[in-house]
Amino acid sequence: MKKNTEMPKIKVILVMALTADGFTARSSSEYTDWTSAADKKLFFDLSGKAGVVIMGNNTFKTLKAPLKNRLNIVMGKNELKTADAGVRFFSGNPLVLLEELESQGFKEVVLCGGAATNTVFFKMGLIDEAVFTISPLMFGRGISVFSEEINCDLVLKKFDKIDENTVMLRYLFKKEKS
Numbered sequence: 001m002k003k004n005t006e007m008p009k010i011k012v013i014l015v016m017a018l019t020a021d022g023f024t025a026r027s028s029s030e031y032t033d034w035t036s037a038a039d040k041k042l043f044f045d046l047s048g049k050a051g052v053v054i055m056g057n058n059t060f061k062t063l064k065a066p067l068k069n070r071l072n073i074v075m076g077k078n079e080l081k082t083a084d085a086g087v088r089f090f091s092g093n094p095l096v097l098l099e100e101l102e103s104q105g106f107k108e109v110v111l112c113g114g115a116a117t118n119t120v121f122f123k124m125g126l127i128d129e130a131v132f133t134i135s136p137l138m139f140g141r142g143i144s145v146f147s148e149e150i151n152c153d154l155v156l157k158k159f160d161k162i163d164e165n166t167v168m169l170r171y172l173f174k175k176e177k178s
């Protein structure tokens with residue numbers, strides 16, 4: 001689904017690392033530690049440029065620490081006993097969140113999973129672009145980019161070999177088919 005004119009103009013870029021057989025994790029508690037240095041650099045460059053990342057609570061729980069030098073928005077209830085600098089929990093309407101970020105001056109935001117959170121944003125027509133990196137390994141089964149069936153056309157904007165074994169694909173989201 002394409003953004004309509006009443007939606008915030010802030011650009012939402014979905015950034016996900018995939019295995020060669022299309023999975024993002026083996027389970028919802030797995031930390032993404034299987035990507036290359038070039039992949040990690042790409043993620044930090046994109047999210048650093050945006051200055052803000054949005055992730056689901058399950059993904060946040062897999063991290064050893066919040067991502068440094070950028071605002072971490074965690075979709076879900078705050079289960080932390082202490083306040084973490086640079087982390088904000090949000091359990092309301094994603095549209096309201098994007099409006100708030102836009103009013104704070106952010107021009108783009110990196111949406112970085114997991115599948116459940118990506119699906120919420122997709123179903124509201126909030127995702128503009130996707131950057132997928134394909135790493136040289138396969139899981140056979142696991143978690144996909146989305147947690148539900150979706151139907152979406154993409155336009156390939158850019159592709160690149162970011163290291164010996166890893167490919168980056170950048171897509172524009174067109175529209176959700178009915």
Ligand SMILES: NC(=O)c1ccc[n+]([C@@H]2O[C@H](COP(=O)([O-])OP(=O)(O)OC[C@H]3O[C@@H](n4cnc5c(N)ncnc54)[C@H](OP(=O)(O)O)[C@@H]3O)[C@@H](O)[C@H]2O)c1
Nearest residue numbers: 016017025028030056057058059076077113114115116117
């Ligand atoms: N390969 C990659 O690039 C990559 C990137 C990111 C994640 N991952 C993997 O993906 C897995 C996690 O994915 P997942 O689908 O299980 O979970 P997830 O999307 O990270 O988190 C889901 C949780 O987020 C909260 N949530 C999401 N949308 C919400 C909304 N609109 N309002 C309120 N709360 C909301 C809910 O938590 P509560 O209700 O419990 O608070 C929900 O249970 C992990 O294994 C992680 O490693 C991989």
